[in-house]
Amino acid sequence: MFSESTRKPTRPTRPRYLPRHMRSPQNGNDAFLDTGAPELTRSRFYSPQPVQSTRGRGRGRGPWFTARRNPNWEDEKFDELEIVDDTLEEAYVTNNLQAYEDIPVQAYEDIPVQASGDNVPPPVKTFAEIDLGDGLKLNIRRCNYIKPTPIQRHAIPIAVAGRDLMACAQTGSGKTAAFCFPIISGVLKNTLLVARHGGGGGNAVACPLALILAPTRELSCQIYEEAKKFAYMTRVQIAVAYGGTSIYNQLRRxxxxxxxxxxxxxxxxxMIERAKVSLKMIKYLALDEADRMLDMGFEPQIRRIVEQMDMPPPGTRQTMLFSATFPDEIQRFASDFLSDYVFLAVGRVGSSTDLIVQRVELVQEMDKRNHLLSLLRSQRSNGTPHSKVQLASSNLIGVLFCTMPSLDSYKHADKEILFNVLQHALTLVFVETKRRADELERWLSRNGFSAIAMHGDKVQMEREQALRSFKSGATPILVATDVASRGLDIPHVAHVINFDMPKNIVDYVHRIGRTGRAGKCGLATAFFSDKNFNLAKSLAEVMKESNQEAPTWLVQHAENYSASGGGGWVRRGGVDFGGYDLREDIASSSTYNDIYGVPAIDGHYDAVSVDAPTLLGSGDDDYLVASDMNHNAAAAPYGYGSIVASGWD
DNA sequence: AAAAAAT
Structure with missing residues (x-):
């Protein structure tokens, strides 16, 4: 049993970043509540004058300078971006969200933790308990990671001990850091850094010590940015390789x-075939969204990389697989890559977090468009525009969604504010095909909604542009295929709409996991059509697992027809997300409950982390947030308030 | 029958 200390009363919080699209036009400067909180005077969070060019500070030295090095990033926020330093902690300011403290939120919840394998290293309660190295530790502090999330508490000691790991944890629970910290720490301790160039000379073959694989380009980008931040000012060199863009720049790097x-x-x-990269020095291999990487479409490629190139075999490298879901079949594939691994499941695997309010609506195919329009219209019209938008900290989105069923018990004024939040929040719409994404984008635009589509038929520039436009709020509706369903950490996504249901329930869990991240709440609406009844049972189960109220028609159907649903991910009466160690001969296994801090009203893991929203600047129009480097996929630290870490999964 | 991932 591992339990957290008692609930902290009221935490001081930093002022919140308010994205452009959530600011009141006439009142941009006051987007942060004036609460009589101490002024930020000394903190370099405040950039009183435009920050000088970082040129003198060493081009490409760290993630905090990334924006400048990439000419494509034109967001004005980055022009003012300045390094975060140790004055972080001084920037705490209280805000009046405490006024909402009386809104009932379940304080704690036991979360199940299953850890099995030989001699499983015990979890830690703090980052300080693990020897990660000074440089990394400082960066963790810089990033405001105050306390590890549950997956981090359990996975990091296992990984630091050098063990192979198969880890499952809910979407948005901080998996990226859970594998990045041990890898960076391990690389730092490695004395073989000399081996970076295998060949030497102009034809150098890069020989990385660690390889992190991800299923989409944007996700690998996001992990890259995140990892760079963690490795800031250490000698650890990080690079990224993905398609759709010139290979030459990547090779030069x-x-x-x-x-x-x-x-x-x-x-x-x-790159390997061009002999520009060799995997012979790999000591660490991490697969993010591992079940996805090992499913039908991907498995041969992964197997080729891991087994048929020059990668050292299991046992001589350390392999870590992470995902929110891990079906049995995939676990079996995965065990080929592992050696004496620890299986770890934190939280109810496959379930979404309770923080996502899930709604299911029965909609006929032909009615979907109009249904979506009216949904968006009511989202847009509920509330009074402008007046109180600046109150709309995204924390309140959480309040709204968490309390939606009982919203009537709140004062009208509060409701108004809350609806304002929803009105200005980002909405992510998932469709089945690339074509439908384009069609829906056009339809929404024609009908007065600013939407943009993202899918694999767009060129990489367009994909990234769409994502950027969505993140910034310039286009608050993103219509996407499953290219956006996994891992992407997009702050301020308040609403995920499954316009077309995914084929299997695993994808559903990942899709809705684009909201409700890092302790914030979110809303997920599913358009369930005649074609989807094969999903009824597994959907009803996921909702039940997540303490959601499923409509009776769904439950009834689920009971009447035990049609397996879930596209084959089914096990004895249950949906198979993994979550159970398939090995039968494991020496030891432990299952216990961990006490998990459920977000306090302002959306932070009370027991897990201290809020740290990280305001950087204020001025005419500069809202600088360390964490909001998310735009560039950098990140934010855990628990960090209204700003969500990127690479959270 | 579909998305993704190299050119």
Missing amino acids: LERGVDILVATPGRLVD
């Missing part, structure tokens, strides 16, 4: 030496 390579499979294979 590799020639400068790389310790950790983040990649999508295709581009990596290309």
Whole structure:
């Protein structure tokens, strides 16, 4: 049993970043509540004058300078971006969200933790308990990671002990850091850094010590940015390789030496075949969204990289697989890559977090468009525009969604504010095909909603532009295929709409996991059509697992027809997300409950982390947030208030 | 029958 200390009363919080689209036009400067809180005077969070060019500070030295190095990033926020330093902690300011403290939120919940394997290293309660190295530790502090999340508490000691790991944890619970910290720490301790260039000379072959694979380009980008932040000012060199963009720049980067390579499979294979990369020095291999990487479409490529290139075999490298879901079948594939691994499941695997309010609506195919329009219209019209928008900290989105069923018990004024939040929040709409994404984008635009589509038929520039436009709020509706369903950490997504249900329930869990991240709440609406009844049972189960109220028609159908649903991910009466160690001969196994801090009213894991929203600047129009480097996929630290870490999964 | 991932 591991339990957290008692609930902290009221935490001081930093002022919140308010994205452009949530600011009141006439009142941009006051987007942060004036609460009589101490002024930020000394803190360099405040950039009183435009920050000087970072040129003198060393081009490419760290993630905090990333924005400047990439000419494509034109967001004005980055022009003012300045390094976060140790004055972080001084920036705490209280805000009046405490006024909402009386809104009932379940304080704690036991979360099940299953850890099995030989001699499983015990979890820690703080980052300080683990020897991660000074440089990394300082960066963790810089990033405001105050306390580890449950998956981090359990996975990091296991990984630092050098063990192979198969880890499952809910979407938005901080998986990226859970594998990045041990890898960076391990690379730092590695005395073999000399081996960066295998060949030497102009034809250098890059020999990274660590490889992190991800299923989409945007996700690998996000992990890259995140990892760079963690490795800031250490000697650890990180590079990224993905398709859809010039390979030459990526190769040039590799020639400068790389310790950790983040990649999508295709581009990596290309580079290996060109003899620009060798995997012979790999000590750490991490697969993010591991079940996805090992499913039908991907498995041959991954197997090729892991087994048929020059990667050291299991046992001589450390392999870590992470995902929110881990079906049995995939676990079996995965065990080929592992050696004496620890299986870890934190939380109810496959269930979404309770923080996502899930609604299911029965909609006929032909009615979907109009249904979506009226849904968006009511979202837009509920509330009074402008007046109180600046109150709309995204924390309140959480309040709204968490309390939606009992919203009537709140004062009208509060409701108004809350609806304002929803009105200005980002909405992510998932569709089945690339074509439908384009069609729906056009339809929404024609009908007065600013929407943009993202899918794999767009060129990479367009994909990234769409994502950027969505993140910034310039286009508050994103219509996407499953390219956006996994891992992407997009702050301020308040509403995920499954316009078309995914084929299997695993994808549903990942899709809705784009909201409700890092302790914030979110809303997920499913358009359930005649074609989806094969999903009824598994959907009803997921909702039940997540303490959601499923409509009776769904439950009834689920009971009457035990049609397996879930596209084959089914096990004895249950949905198979994994969550159970398949090995039968494991020496030891422990299952216990961990006490998990459920977000306090302002959306932070009360017991897990201290709020740290990280305001950087204020001025005419500069709202600088360390964490909001999410735009560039950098990140934010855990628990960090209204700003969500990127790479959370 | 579909998305993704190299050119």
